Amino acid sequence: MLQVKISEIGKVIYENIPNPVAKAEEAVVKVKSVGICGSDIHVFKGVNPVLKPPVVQGHEFGGVIKSINDPKKSYSFKVGDKVSVFPIVNCMNCYYCNSNKAHLCENQKIFDGMIFDGAMKEEIAVPLFNLIKLPEKFDIVYASLVEPVSVAMHASKNIKNSNVLVVGSGTIGLFVQQILNLFNNRVIAMDINKDAIELSKKLGSDLALDANDNNNVERISNFLKNEKVDVVIDCVGNKDSFEFARNVLKKTGEIILIGVPKGFVDINLVYILIHELTIKGSYLYTKEEFIKSKNLMIEDKINYKKIVSKIFPLNQAVEAYDYKLKHPSEKVVMTT
Numbered sequence: 243m244l245q246v247k248i249s250e251i252g253k254v255i256y257e258n259i260p261n262p263v264a265k266a267e268e269a270v271v272k273v274k275s276v277g278i279c280g281s282d283i284h285v286f287k288g289v290n291p292v293l294k295p296p297v298v299q300g301h302e303f304g305g306v307i308k309s310i311n312d313p314k315k316s317y318s319f320k321v322g323d324k325v326s327v328f329p330i331v332n333c334m335n336c337y338y339c340n341s342n343k344a345h346l347c348e349n350q351k352i353f354d355g356m357i358f359d360g361a362m363k364e365e366i367a368v369p370l371f372n373l374i375k376l377p378e379k380f381d382i383v384y385a386s387l388v389e390p391v392s393v394a395m396h397a398s399k400n401i402k403n404s405n406v407l408v409v410g411s412g413t414i415g416l417f418v419q420q421i422l423n424l425f426n427n428r429v430i431a432m433d434i435n436k437d438a439i440e441l442s443k444k445l446g447s448d449l450a451l452d453a454n455d456n457n458n459v460e461r462i463s464n465f466l467k468n469e470k471v472d473v474v475i476d477c478v479g480n481k482d483s484f485e486f487a488r489n490v491l492k493k494t495g496e497i498i499l500i501g502v503p504k505g506f507v508d509i510n511l512v513y514i515l516i517h518e519l520t521i522k523g524s525y526l527y528t529k530e531e532f533i534k535s536k537n538l539m540i541e542d543k544i545n546y547k548k549i550v551s552k553i554f555p556l557n558q559a560v561e562a563y564d565y566k567l568k569h570p571s572e573k574v575v576m577t578t
Contacts, residue, residue, distance in 0.1 A: 325385070
């Protein structure tokens with residue numbers, strides 16, 4: 243079967259490998275949807291601080307069950323079921339797994355190419371525990387989007403009745419703003435890409451700003467009038483985005499970091515101290531959040547179809563990566 247690999251920095255190759263066989267409590271899934279995300283591109287470009295080529299990527303994925311090995315009959319899946327795949331395998335024994343924080347598992351493995359190969363291939367074997375069933379009527383090409391919705395869910399689910407600035411209107415930022423809209427928040431979006439800004443407006447931001455505009459602090463102040471920004475969700479993760487965030491936040495405000503920095507970022511700790519700011523990381527998601535995100539999609543509570551800009555067949559992965567490199571704010575999905 244066909245497999246796509248990042249063989250070295252900036253190079254995509256195709257390989258022919260054996261089809262997988264399900265071990266006990268596993269299923270083989272025919273991959274019908276696999277996304278290329280911003281973190282994948284960081285690895286592709288060699289700027290990810292941890293993960294380097296050669297890797298088989300593809301942690302955003304879903305498809306159709308081809309075979310099941312369930313000797314204890316513990317699961318109700320059947321061949322032909324549509325599924326999205328929760329791409330995290332946790333030990334369920336460490337401190338975090340026993341503290342309802344399994345997304346921070348000390349022994350975590352992810353289908354991202356570091357320990358487990360990702361799903362940029364025609365078929366993949368995954369634990370039955372990680373399968374999330376989708377309705378028969380669900381368009382399987384969008385199955386990979388449950389993962390980025392879950393990233394957005396984890397970061398924003400507890401924010402209500404607030405003024406929120408979302409820095410970065412790529413896939414995650416656009417899902418963040420839609421989840422925020424469900425909880426009576428006023429959402430200000432900001433990006434450098436004009437198409438992303440326009441899409442943000444269409445998807446319900448209350449104010450969408452061009453990050454290249456030097457008057458954005460004043461624009462936000464005028465928009466909020468006598469109010470302040472309560473929370474900034476930073477989907478970019480660089481020095482400029484952080485500096486802008488702290489300059490518009492109210493005292494006692496919160497910065498939630500989703501965007502993965504490419505390296506160390508210098509920050510002004512004195513400013514944070516005297517303004518009593520809170521800086522919080524948001525990493526991955528729980529299985530429960532993954533299921534809630536799937537439900538948001540199947541109940542059409544968020545618009546996920548507009549997020550996808552381009553769909554490529556798996557055998558055009560070179561073209562898919564090239565497109566994503568040239569259009570970093572857009573969502574690219576591959577299918578078989």
